Amino acid sequence: MTLSGNDVAKHNDAKSCWVIVHVIQTPFGKAYDVTDFLPEHPGGSKIILKYAGKDATEEYDPIHPPDTLDKYLDKSKHLGPVNMDTVAKEVMQEDPDEVERQQRVAQKPLLEQCYNLHDFEAVARRVMKRTAWGYYSSAADDEITMRENHSAFHRIWFRPRVLVDVEKVDFSTKMLGTPCSIPIYITATALGKLGNPEGEVVLTRAAHKHEVIQMIPTLASCSFDEIVDARQGDQVQWLQLYVNKDREITKKIIQHAEKRGCKGLFITVDAPQLGRREKDMRSKFTDPGSNVQSGSTTDTSQGAARAISSFIDPSLSWKDIPWFQSVTKMPIILKGVQRVEDVLKAVEAGVQGVVLSNHGGRQLDFARSAVEILAETMPVLRERGLENKIEIFVDGGIRRATDIIKCLCLGATGVGIGRPFLYAMSAYGQPGVDRAIQLLKDEMEMNMRLIGCTKVSELHPELLDTRALSVHATTPVDHLSGAVYDPLAVPAQRPK
Numbered sequence: 408m409t410l411s412g413n414d415v416a417k418h419n420d421a422k423s424c425w426v427i428v429h430v431i432q433t434p435f436g437k438a439y440d441v442t443d444f445l446p447e448h449p450g451g452s453k454i455i456l457k458y459a460g461k462d463a464t465e466e467y468d469p470i471h472p473p474d475t476l477d478k479y480l481d482k483s484k485h486l487g488p489v490n491m492d493t494v495a496k497e498v499m500q501e502d503p504d505e506v507e508r509q510q511r512v513a514q515k516p517l518l519e520q521c522y523n524l525h526d527f528e529a530v531a532r533r534v535m536k537r538t539a540w541g542y543y544s545s546a547a548d549d550e551i552t553m554r555e556n557h558s559a560f561h562r563i564w565f566r567p568r569v570l571v572d573v574e575k576v577d578f579s580t581k582m583l584g585t586p587c588s589i590p591i592y593i594t595a596t597a598l599g600k601l602g603n604p605e606g607e608v609v610l611t612r613a614a615h616k617h618e619v620i621q622m623i624p625t626l627a628s629c630s631f632d633e634i635v636d637a638r639q640g641d642q643v644q645w646l647q648l649y650v651n652k653d654r655e656i657t658k659k660i661i662q663h664a665e666k667r668g669c670k671g672l673f674i675t676v677d678a679p680q681l682g683r684r685e686k687d688m689r690s691k692f693t694d695p696g697s698n699v700q701s702g703s704t705t706d707t708s709q710g711a712a713r714a715i716s717s718f719i720d721p722s723l724s725w726k727d728i729p730w731f732q733s734v735t736k737m738p739i740i741l742k743g744v745q746r747v748e749d750v751l752k753a754v755e756a757g758v759q760g761v762v763l764s765n766h767g768g769r770q771l772d773f774a775r776s777a778v779e780i781l782a783e784t785m786p787v788l789r790e791r792g793l794e795n796k797i798e799i800f801v802d803g804g805i806r807r808a809t810d811i812i813k814c815l816c817l818g819a820t821g822v823g824i825g826r827p828f829l830y831a832m833s834a835y836g837q838p839g840v841d842r843a844i845q846l847l848k849d850e851m852e853m854n855m856r857l858i859g860c861t862k863v864s865e866l867h868p869e870l871l872d873t874r875a876l877s878v879h880a881t882t883p884v885d886h887l888s889g890a891v892y893d894p895l896a897v898p899a900q901r902p903k
């Protein structure tokens with residue numbers, strides 16, 4: 408039986424709460440009875456009650472993979488189709504901020520006017536919705552580590568070679584055995600639909616076009632299968648995993664990913680709890696806290712991050728590694744390692760790689776930049792003859808090909824890039840991501856030539872002067888990326 412909008416509208420409170428979620432193009436939505444689910448919703452009950460008896464699609468879509476309700480809400484609560492023509496359209500009074508934002512979108516620079524990855528950040532800040540910008544751009548506490556990630560590269564100088572025949576430059580490489588056109592991968596960043604209605608599949612298409620690897624986030628807006636289905640030909644994807652307290656759920660996710668052809672399992676180890684990201688919180692992703700988890704009051708004004716991560720297992724430890732090795736044949740890489748002692752432990756544990764990373768500064772503020780950890784790690788691995796035992800990846804603050812080259816000279820296999828691709832996707836869709844990758848390739852070719860190298864295997868530490876790297880006294884002010892940061896980029900709250 409097809410329900411009408413009125414049928415649903417009668418169930419509009421905590422005692423009986425029905426919502427509609429629908430695929431934009433089809434005339435029928437689906438109604439769900441979420442009354443019993445209210446106290447369990449990680450994002451709090453209030454955000455659901457705001458849409459009780461109504462169409463919740465616009466709020467639901469960017470955060471939840473499409474199959475979430477089918478997967479996690481008991482079938483008895485699926486109430487059937489709703490004729491969307493009978494659902495009263497919310498008369499949204501004109502939001503002046505949204506009007507201004509649409510004007511900025513209309514006036515945004517041409518894609519061709521973006522000459523580097525920072526340009527995408529500047530455009531994204533102007534054109535993105537506040538919640539989306541808040542979530543993507545935010546980092547933990549004072550955001551010092553996020554800025555240090557990029558400025559650490561400014562403390563490394565080149566010692567270029569001259570009079571080398573650099574006519575033919577080839578910066579292709581292999582990562583976990585997969586050939587890549589450039590030593591970068593698109594790292595896992597959650598909630599792709601906050602920036603682009605298509606979400607992570609935009610990154611999938613760009614990754615295929617440029618022969619780079621995409622790491623699929625656990626907290627993607629698209630479903631895992633949507634992202635894998637968007638893969639083309641022999642395109643390679645990796646899975647980023649937040650480990651669930653319920654190991655059965657984690658085992659299912661891992662084995663499904665392996666069955667679907669993922670070629671690497673990147674276990675995130677720097678987030679036993681997601682960091683406190685104030686820009687994300689300021690944008691009030693969800694309504695102020697309420698009674699969420701069986702009586703405990705979780706302050707869901709912690710923004711999107713907290714709202715979507717309550718399942719993460721803070722008890723994860725080294726003793727769990729053998730279990731992961733028992734449930735999958737995929738290479739296992741620990742993402743978020745931040746000291747050489749833990750790299751040595753990773754070698755001992757028999758994993759295939761680590762990502763030296765501080766989660767883009769979104770976790771522990773005042774964690775060191777990954778490139779500084781890399782400079783600490785590689786000499787120790789070399790000293791012990793372990794440098795070929797494990798692949799070392801790096802991410803955080805990589806915005807220029809010179810950053811990539813510095814990491815490779817120090818011994819990294821490849822680097823992950825996050826925000827720049829999110830910003831490019833949010834501001835310009837796939838053409839934006841395509842241009843961002845192409846800009847990096849152009850910079851790679853030029854800078855490899857200028858340091859006197861023709862291929863990745865020639866990139867060694869003696870091409871660098873890293874004496875200042877661990878001296879934090881004078882970190883050059885990073886004007887370009889600094890200019891895009893305005894923690895108060897939230898318009899003054901207008902009196903209601």
Ligand SMILES: Cc1cc2c(cc1C)[n+](S(=O)(=O)[O-])c1c(=O)[nH]c(=O)nc-1n2C[C@H](O)[C@H](O)[C@H](O)COP(=O)(O)O
Pocket residue numbers: 542543544556594595596597624625626647675681712742764765766767768769802803804805823824825826827829
């Ligand atoms: C920008 C961003 C990064 C996230 C990210 C979301 C965003 C918007 N999310 S998060 O919501 O939980 O924080 C993830 C994530 O899902 N899993 C993960 O392992 N890393 C996550 N990261 C960290 C990411 O994988 C890289 O470590 C980081 O982005 C590298 O720094 P840059 O952004 O400066 O390139």
